[in-house]
Amino acid sequence: MTQIEEPLRWLPESPKRGATHASHGLAREGQPRIDHERATHAQGATRLPGPPLWLLLELTYRCPLHCVFCYNPTELARISEELTTADWIRVLREARALGAVQLGLSGGEPLARDDLEQIVAEAHALGFYTNLITSGVGLTEQRIAALKKAGLDHIQLSFQDSTREMNDFLSSTRTFELKSKVAALIRQHDYPMVLNVVLHRLNIDHVGEILDMAERMGAQYVELANTQYYGWAWLNRDRLMPTRAQLERAEETTRRFRERVGGRMRVFFVVPDYFETRPKACMNGLGSVFLTVAPDGLALPCHAARMLPGLELPNVRDSSVADIWYRSRAFERFRGDAWMKEPCRSCPQKTRDFGGCRCQAYLLTGDPDNADPVCDLSPHHDLVVAAVARAEAAGHAPPASTDQPAAAKPPIERPLIFRDHRTSIPLSSG
Amino acid sequence: MNEVSTDARPRVGKGFRLQWEPAQDAHVLLYPEGMVKLNRTAAAILSRCDGRRTVVEIVSDLETTYGATGLEKDVVAFMSTALSRNWLEIGG
Numbered sequence A: 001m002t003q004i005e006e007p008l009r010w011l012p013e014s015p016k017r018g019a020t021h022a023s024h025g026l027a028r029e030g031q032p033r034i035d036h037e038r039a040t041h042a043q044g045a046t047r048l049p050g051p052p053l054w055l056l057l058e059l060t061y062r063c064p065l066h067c068v069f070c071y072n073p074t075e076l077a078r079i080s081e082e083l084t085t086a087d088w089i090r091v092l093r094e095a096r097a098l099g100a101v102q103l104g105l106s107g108g109e110p111l112a113r114d115d116l117e118q119i120v121a122e123a124h125a126l127g128f129y130t131n132l133i134t135s136g137v138g139l140t141e142q143r144i145a146a147l148k149k150a151g152l153d154h155i156q157l158s159f160q161d162s163t164r165e166m167n168d169f170l171s172s173t174r175t176f177e178l179k180s181k182v183a184a185l186i187r188q189h190d191y192p193m194v195l196n197v198v199l200h201r202l203n204i205d206h207v208g209e210i211l212d213m214a215e216r217m218g219a220q221y222v223e224l225a226n227t228q229y230y231g232w233a234w235l236n237r238d239r240l241m242p243t244r245a246q247l248e249r250a251e252e253t254t255r256r257f258r259e260r261v262g263g264r265m266r267v268f269f270v271v272p273d274y275f276e277t278r279p280k281a282c283m284n285g286l287g288s289v290f291l292t293v294a295p296d297g298l299a300l301p302c303h304a305a306r307m308l309p310g311l312e313l314p315n316v317r318d319s320s321v322a323d324i325w326y327r328s329r330a331f332e333r334f335r336g337d338a339w340m341k342e343p344c345r346s347c348p349q350k351t352r353d354f355g356g357c358r359c360q361a362y363l364l365t366g367d368p369d370n371a372d373p374v375c376d377l378s379p380h381h382d383l384v385v386a387a388v389a390r391a392e393a394a395g396h397a398p399p400a401s402t403d404q405p406a407a408a409k410p411p412i413e414r415p416l417i418f419r420d421h422r423t424s425i426p427l428s429s430g
Numbered sequence B: 001m002n003e004v005s006t007d008a009r010p011r012v013g014k015g016f017r018l019q020w021e022p023a024q025d026a027h028v029l030l031y032p033e034g035m036v037k038l039n040r041t042a043a044a045i046l047s048r049c050d051g052r053r054t055v056v057e058i059v060s061d062l063e064t065t066y067g068a069t070g071l072e073k074d075v076v077a078f079m080s081t082a083l084s085r086n087w088l089e090i091g092g
Helices: A085-098 A116-126 A141-150 A163-170 A174-188 A204-216 A231-235 A244-264 A321-327 A358-365 A381-394 A421-427 B040-046 B055-066 B072-084
Strands: A054-058 A102-106 A129-134 A154-159 A194-199 A221-226 A266-270 A290-293 B017-021 B026-031 B034-037
Touching: A054 A085, A085 A116, A085 A321, A102 A116, A116 A129, A116 A141, A141 A174, A154 A174, A194 A204, A204 A221, A204 A244, A221 A244, A244 A266, A290 A321, A358 A381, B026 B040, B040 B055, B040 B072, B055 B072
Parallel strands: A054 A102, A054 A290, A102 A129, A129 A154, A154 A194, A194 A221, A221 A266
Antiparallel strands: B017 B026, B026 B034
């Protein structure tokens, strides 16, 4: 939490409410960036947490793309019954009444819902700041005009499909034309042009070309976000993780690009957390500011939390948002620090990183109460070190060039698993 | 940092929205995927930045409203900070 360097105060403040400041600029995809007076549950169990300031609606898992790094659940074939328009609108009203203020509309591809404009209009009327997170597939002139009219505040255009699309992109073929067209529409409708590109071993050597393309497209903000390993990305982790050398080259290229373009474009580079020694403050602590509602109505304290064992996740079909946020066991589960094990529990860092990511702790160690093994104080940190070492060993294949698509030269034998309904079926049992 | 001149007519920056949030008992400034929670002083200044009034007029209004004098230097300093963060824009 950053205090605004507030030069004057002639008005008294309400107790414990100073001016607080959100962290800069863009969010990594789906990650909340609202910073606020942190929910008070850390200090006393009897006090209510703050409101769910950030509401993310994953309107559908349907998506025209097949990204290997998608964080959506691999069992999405099993999740078919989507909420109705009326359900979503009820969720918006209830969450707004609690104080939710930032709204992310995501998926899947949210444009696959033909009621997106209706949902945006309702959200806008309620006072949400509305953010659309889209691949741009399906964003026609007609739809963007309707979304603008409905009050949509912001569009983040993502590069989603890793290998096929990236190769298209780098060779300026169909996808680039589609994205450029969408980018032009976004600018015409007076939105800032914000581009999100997910990086991994197969495209990270092209960061220079990616940034040049983004510049030609008129992007004002570019987020280069390294893959986070959940869902489909977890299945493909060993194929997607870059080597340290790749990462350093990409950062250097980004630094030089920033120097060249100056203030015309802002470029954010999100390092993959496996290369760090302290974990990310995932969701600012589960149940603190962030609420996701999945296409089937499941309410999640983070968009990957469906995987966590024994959480008994509530559903907006049968509980109110207030009951879910303030009274459900699932949202209470990771509040405060009583759930923590050592070394987190007695660690001074716990107020800053909240023990890191619960899903990562579960995926790597089998126990969601463990410290995120990204932390080098975790007794399981060797698992992360080993994963990075495997990436190093597999990364000896020569860097891909634009005329030799990276996808055509898999550095190791195991095939990439593309996010797909059909592939999902065998992953949906159990 | 650019100093704001006293005849400028600042307004809330494009892509930013200032609104009152009862749940937070505060004004907030919303922007893509983020939020700044404002203290009352900051809110009093920003809510007067409508692109029509000059800095001089805003200072005078603030001094009248809050029964204070000599606020100009502080208000200009705050506006300069706000300008550098794109909370405010000038011109057009």
